[in-house]
Structures are given as C-alpha cells and as structure tokens.
Amino acid sequence: xxxxxxxxxxxxxxxxxxxxxxxxxxxxLMFDLDLGWKLxxxxxxxxxxxxxxxxxxxVGTTKKIxxxxxxxxxxSHVLVNIDDTPPSLVQEITGLGxxxxxxxxxxxxxxxxxxxxxxxxxxxxxxxxxxxxxxxxEITAARLSAxxxxxxxxxxxxxxxxxxxxSDNTYTANMLSLTGLQILGGDGKGRxxxxxxxxxxxxxxxxxxxGNEPFQFEDEDMxxxxxxxxxxxxxxxxxxDGRSLAWCGKRAVEGLRELSQLAAAL
Numbered sequence: 001x002x003x004x005x006x007x008x009x010x011x012x013x014x015x016x017x018x019x020x021x022x023x024x025x026x027x028x029l030m031f032d033l034d035l036g037w038k039l040x041x042x043x044x045x046x047x048x049x050x051x052x053x054x055x056x057x058x059v060g061t062t063k064k065i066x067x068x069x070x071x072x073x074x075x076s077h078v079l080v081n082i083d084d085t086p087p088s089l090v091q092e093i094t095g096l097g098x099x100x101x102x103x104x105x106x107x108x109x110x111x112x113x114x115x116x117x118x119x120x121x122x123x124x125x126x127x128x129x130x131x132x133x134x135x136x137x138e139i140t141a142a143r144l145s146a147x148x149x150x151x152x153x154x155x156x157x158x159x160x161x162x163x164x165x166x167s168d169n170t171y172t173a174n175m176l177s178l179t180g181l182q183i184l185g186g187d188g189k190g191r192x193x194x195x196x197x198x199x200x201x202x203x204x205x206x207x208x209x210x211g212n213e214p215f216q217f218e219d220e221d222m223x224x225x226x227x228x229x230x231x232x233x234x235x236x237x238x239x240x241d242g243r244s245l246a247w248c249g250k251r252a253v254e255g256l257r258e259l260s261q262l263a264a265a266l
Contacts, residue, residue: 002117002120002121003117004101004102004103004117005082005102005103005104006082006102008100008101008102010099010101010117010121011121012120012121012123013076013077013121013122013123014076015123016076017038017076017077017122018038018040018073018074018075018076018077019035019038019039019040019041019075019076019077019078019079019122020039020040020041020042020059020070020073020075020077020078020079021039021041021042021043021046021078021079022042022043022059022062022065022078022079022080022081022084022085023043023046023062023079023080023081023084023085023103024043024045024046024047024048024062024247025081025243025247025248025249025251026079026080026081026103026118026248026249027039027042027043027046027048027053027079028046028048028049028247028249028250028251029114029115029118029248029249029250030079030118030122031049031052031053032127032131032249032250033115033118033119033122033124033127033128033131034124034127035118035122035124035127036049036052036053038122039053039056040056040057040073040074040075041056041057041058041059041069041070041073041075042056042057042058042059043058043059043060043061043062043065044058044060044061044062045061045062048243057069057073059073062084065089067089067092067093067096070093070096070098071096071098075098076098076099077098077099077100077101077121078093078098078099078100078101079101079103079118080100080101080102080103081102081103081104081248082102082103082104083104083191085102090102101117101118101121103117103118103248105171105248106169106171106174107171107174107175107178108135108139108171108174108175108178108252108255108256109139110248111131111135111248111249111252112132112135112136114248114249115128115129115131115132115135116128116132131250134253135250135252135253138252138253138256138257139178139256141256141257141260142178142179142256142257142259142260143178145179145180145260145263145264146178146179146180146260146263147180149180149263149264150180151180151181151182152180152181152182152206152207152263152266153181153182153183153184153204153205153206153207154176154181154182154183154184154205154206154207154208154209154235155183155184155185155195155197155201155202155205155207155208155209155235156172156173156176156183156186156209156211156245157195157208157209157210157211157217158172158192158211158213158214158215158242159192159214159215160215160217160221162194163194163195163196163197164192164193164194164195165183165184165185165186165188165192165193165195166183166186166191166192166193166246167186167187167188167190167191167192167193168183168186168187170186170191170246171245171246171248172211172242172245172246173186175245175252175255175256175259176245176259178256179256179259179260179263180263181207181259181262181263184201184204184205185201197229199229199230202229202231202235205234205235206234206235206236206266207235207236207237207238207262207263207266208225208231208235208236208237208238209237209238209239209240209262210222210225210237210238210239210240211240211241211242211245211246212239212240212241212242213241213242213243213246214242217239218239219239222237222239225237236265236266238262240258240259240262241254241255241258244258245259
C-alpha cells in the first residue's frame with residue numbers, strides 16, 4: 001500500500017489507469033516519469049511540457065474545475081496538490097468513485113517521496129529512481145556549497161502592484177534556504193504576503209530576485225525598480241524562473257543549481 005500526503009492508502013494502478021491532473025507540476029511530472037500517455041485530462045494551467053500537453057482534454061482552470069467534464073472522461077485517478085485544491089472539491093470528485101491522490105511538497109527533499117508515490121502507483125519505479133538519484137546529487141551539492149559561505153539575505157518578488165513575496169514556510173522559501181539564501185519579508189499573512197519595499201529592507205538584502213511566475217518580469221521591470229528605489233550595486237538584481245523554485249518535480253534540480261550559482265557569485 002502507498003500513502004499520499006493526506007495519509008490515504010493507494011494500491012498499484014492497473015495498466016488501464018486513466019489520470020486527470022489538476023496540478024501543473026504534477027502534469028509535467030507525469031511526462032518526466034514517462035507516464036504522459038496515461039493522462040486523460042488537465043487544467044488550462046497545465047501547459048508543460050509544451051508541445052505534448054495540448055492534445056489532452058481540458059477540465060477547467062486551476063481555480064475552477066468543471067466536475068462534469070472531468071467525470072465524462074472516466075478517470076480512474078485524479079492528481080491534486082493539497083495547497084491548491086480545496087477539500088470540498090476533493091470530496092466531490094471522490095463521490096464520483098474516482099481515486100484522488102493528494103500530494104504536497106514543503107521543500108525540495110519532499111520530491112523524493114513524490115517521485116516514489118507516483119512512480120509506484122503507475123508503474124514507473126525505474127524512472128522515479130533515476131529522478132531521485134539526480135535530485136539527491138543536486139541537494140547534496142547545494143548543501144555543501146552553502147556550507148562554505150555565510151548565509152545571504154534575499155528579497156524574492158513574485159508580483160508587482162502590489163509587491164508580493166512568498167511566506168517563510170513555502171516550498172520556494174525552503175528552496176532558497178537549502179542553498180544558503182534567507183528570505184526577507186516572508187513573515188506576512190498568507191502564502192504570498194505583500195511586502196513593503198523601503199530603504200531599510202533593501203539595506204539588509206544581498207540579492208533581489210524577480211520570480212517570473214506568475215508575474216512575467218522583464219529586464220525593464222528591474223530597471224524601473226532600480227530607478228524607483230535608488231538601487232545601486234547592492235543588492236544584486238536578477239530574474240529567475242519562478243517555476244523552478246515553486247513547482248515540485250524534476251524542476252527542483254534546475255532551481256537548486258541556479259540558486260547555488262547565484263549565491264556563490266554574491
């Protein structure tokens with residue numbers, strides 16, 4: 001028996017399993033595990049891997065699912081993320097007789113359990129082991145690199161007007177922490193608290209990252225920021241792929257590698 005993030009036990013699925021994914025990272029992970037062919041449905045936010053997901057049926061957006069459209073696909077399993085899918089929706093889908101697999105990653109290390117869970121249920125054990133090996137190597141390298149230098153402080157922005165960051169207890173914050181980067185301003189309310197940018201806060205920061213997911217930051221946004229707040233050479237500014245820092249799955253490898261490089265260059 002295999003246990004998901006909600007403590008629910010699951011059996012190994014048969015070869016005819018039909019899966020609907022309500023989480024963009026989980027949709028991508030299915031492909032990374034060579035299981036994309038089992039996907040019968042996805043949300044409009046499930047856009048990766050581009051060029052491969054387009055033929056999969058849509059069942060709504062990540063925030064509003066068409067349960068009837070989902071039911072018509074006849075799925076055996078539905079993949080959800082505990083932070084994004086409300087319990088009421090999980091109950092409604094379960095009421096259709098569909099097996100719901102609930103996932104949650106609070107930090108990059110949790111991806112190992114996620115790989116194992118999805119790989120074991122759907123018969124991709126070897127693929128899961130391969131992903132795990134690569135991720136564990138990157139986690140070890142990131143920790144060793146971080147141990148060789150003092151902790152650096154970072155402002156991480158994920159939205160503008162107003163400026164939003166991520167809270168201290170999110171997956172993104174734990175990605176940053178593992179690479180020796182301490183997030184500033186993440187003690188506000190909610191997962192994406194509003195952050196006040198001021199001279200005192202900027203004086204503490206070594207690095208200011210613009211995560212281009214969900215807001216698509218561009219170079220001119222950094223330039224405008226520098227002009228508005230009078231930022232010189234400190235903190236250093238950079239745009240980073242927000243999905244590599246926020247999406248569970250294989251992207252954790254790329255995210256840790258990029259963060260370690262940025263931290264080492266400070």
